[in-house]
Amino acid sequence: MSIQLGEQNKPPVSLKKRLGAAIISIIVLALISTQVYTQLLNPESIEELSRGVCEQGKVLRPSSYLKDKTHLEYIVKDKAFREESIKKVIGAVRIPTVTYDYYEDPLVNPQQWNNFTRFHAFLEAQFPTVYQNLKVSRLNGFGLVFEWEGSNSKLKPILLAAHQDVVPVEQETISKWKYPPFEGVSDGKYIWGRGSSDTKTLLISTLQSVERLIHDGFNPRRTIVLGYGFDEEIGGKWGAFKINEYLINKYGKDSFFSLIDEGGNGVSFIDDVAFGVPAIAEKGPMNVNIALTTPGGHSSVPPDHTNIGILSQLVNEIESTPFDPSLSGNNPFLNFIQCVAKYTDEYDKDLKKNILKAAYDKVANSKVIKFLHGIKKFRYSIQTSQAIDIVHGGVKANALPEYSTLVINHRISVDSSIDEAINKIIGNVVKVAKKFDLGVYQNEVEVLPKTENGYFELKYLGLAPSPVSPLDTKSWEVLSGSIRHILDDYVFPNASAPSVVAGGLDNANTDTSKYWDLTKNIYRFKFNTLSNIEDVGTHSVNEHILIDDHIHLIAFNYEFILNADEADDE
Ligand SMILES: [Zn+2]
Structure with a gap:
């Protein structure tokens, strides 16, 4: 009944208007049917399939940065700081902390490890404020652990790791080096030398970040631990193994918020998008002897x-x-x-x-x-x-x-x-x-x-393949958000698209296998735009790093520590 009433009440419509409405209806119908047709043929669009895949968290800028950028910009832009950073990396490369497979237990044969004593003296001279403000422990002679105690012991500590040792240089290859491998040379853009990439830049950068944080008056809530093994290249059985034992004894199992060590696929452009690719797992190494x-x-x-x-x-x-x-x-x-x-x-x-x-x-x-x-x-x-x-x-x-x-x-x-x-x-x-x-x-x-x-x-x-670090944790949010902050704000500020951080896989192995019990949130990542192993000469001739990468690495550590400090545990 109401329909009839309605129709009766409708005002008369002109022929022109009716024609117009009909044409519009036909167009709309055609559009809808094309869409239905394509969907029938191809029910899954890329947009549909992408939903929920590789979601990116927020770019994470610490509140101190939002208030005042000068502390971070000093690291990124100050010329004197850059020069000082170059000197520190060069100094570290000049001490040949080489390890060989035949090296013996450092407590039994410490002479074999003499260069590590020199390396420690170098670090202490370069980072006096870090040595004064943090608790320093030497484990198995040459393993180094620095602890910066936070004010809130309920918060899980973070661990930043690296290794002090480097692989040897084959005598026959020395002539192929652009500069002698242990001379540590800067050409203004790159620093050349054995260990520059693997991993002295990482080690030095973590100490530099902590040094800046002390200088800038930061007081952590969350304990910060730096851990440097000394035999990663020959298996880590005295270095990282002992550091893990020490940390487990002191803090307990599953007691760390997260851990960052070397590895991963660094930073690279893929089709105009900057990708940061920390490895969230590594393959399992195994040797088989057959006689x-x-x-x-x-x-x-x-x-x-x-x-x-x-x-x-x-x-x-x-x-x-x-x-x-x-x-x-x-x-x-x-x-x-x-x-x-x-x-x-x-x-x-x-x-x-x-x-x-x-x-x-x-x-x-x-x-x-x-x-x-x-x-x-x-x-x-x-x-x-x-x-x-x-x-x-x-x-x-x-x-x-x-x-x-x-x-x-x-x-x-x-x-x-x-x-x-x-x-x-x-x-x-x-x-x-x-x-x-x-x-x-x-x-x-x-x-x-x-x-x-x-x-x-x-x-x-x-050794079995490592556990895979989960991507739905606060720790991942802090890591990925900190990487994106440095990428978008400093490394590629003019990029046409925002950066993406993607958890990836490491085909090689690191000290992290010793730390599986400390935390499920293990990341292998170094801020490195020369991400191809062959390009940087890791374990080969002409090992080098980009100086800008080293600077960004310090900036990343600095902001990561602050972001982790502001975050709550899970
Ligand atoms: Zn390494």
Whole structure:
């Protein structure tokens, strides 16, 4: 009834108006149907798929910065401070704190570690206020822990870590260095020398930040700890291991707000967007030693395959069966490429969609794996690596070899395990053993019985892939917000898009494996725009850093400490 009434009450409409309304309706209808049609064909838009993926928290500027920028700008812009910073890094590089695999327990053979005594004297001379204001502990002779006690003991401390030692320089490569490796040379833009990148700039930058904070009158609520191991490059069993023990004894398990150490993928531009990429996990290192024992004899009457020949077949078998790639939602590398897919146009539309769906859609996942596997620098982010690095065998030209060995170095994928990796290698060994009727022993347990032809012996030592640090924590908010603050305000103030911080994966290993019990929030990150390992000569010739990066690293530490201090625990 009301409808009839309504229609009766309607004023008369002109033909022109009716025609206009009809045309508009047709256009609207056409638009809607096109949209429905595209949605039917392609129900998931990139925007839809990106929802909830790689969400960026706030750019975090400490309240002290919002009130007064001069303290931070002194670090970033003051010429005298820059010169002083260069001198400090150069001075650190000039003390060759090299470690070799054969180095002995520092408490048993301290002379071997003399350069570390010199290094400590250098640090104390360079940072008198830090030494006066913080509690300094020396662990196992050369491990250094600085504690700046906060006023609120209920708040979890933060740990900033680095290592004092550097890898040796191969004598044969010295001529390839632009400047002698331990001279520590600044050319105004870069600082050159062994350890400049790995990790003396990190170590010096943390001390410089703390020194500035003391100078600027900061009184922490949250305890700040600096921890510097001295044998990271040879495994960390005396340095970081002992530091962890000390911190666990004093503060307890899971007692730290967060930990930042070396590693990660630094800072780089991807399609006009500045990315900061701290690693939130690292792969598991494992070495497998395989020995083959066979009967000897005179080489004038050899068998078809000598001991070395059989071992070579094993090498061939291992290398022709690489580990299967896999990419689960747990792998931080997926998080990283999802961030790239969401915020840049680095990938085409289809690839973007597949990346965004890869955690739950099998077809998409396999397409992404295929793509990543084709790119050398990405391949080992989704796959356990195997590198046969050492082979020994044979003693005399006219004697059949009776014993040969090889060493395989693995970095186990975060989607895999020590068991899975070792089972693959055992499978390779058993296959070759059966072909030549040989026995197999794994860590002294019989897999196949010894025969008159001999046997393989396999031993391994490995560390599981690290836990993945969560991205939904206050600690991550503080880290990522602090990185974005320095990126957007100082490193790339003119960038066309805001920066993105993406948790990624480290293929290499760090001291952090010793600190798993201290906190679940472990980040490997250095403010470094020369993020490609080969570019900076880490562990190679011409190691160097960009001076601007060092300055930004100090600024980042400074603001990170302040932001962490303002934050509450979870
Ligand atoms: Zn290192």
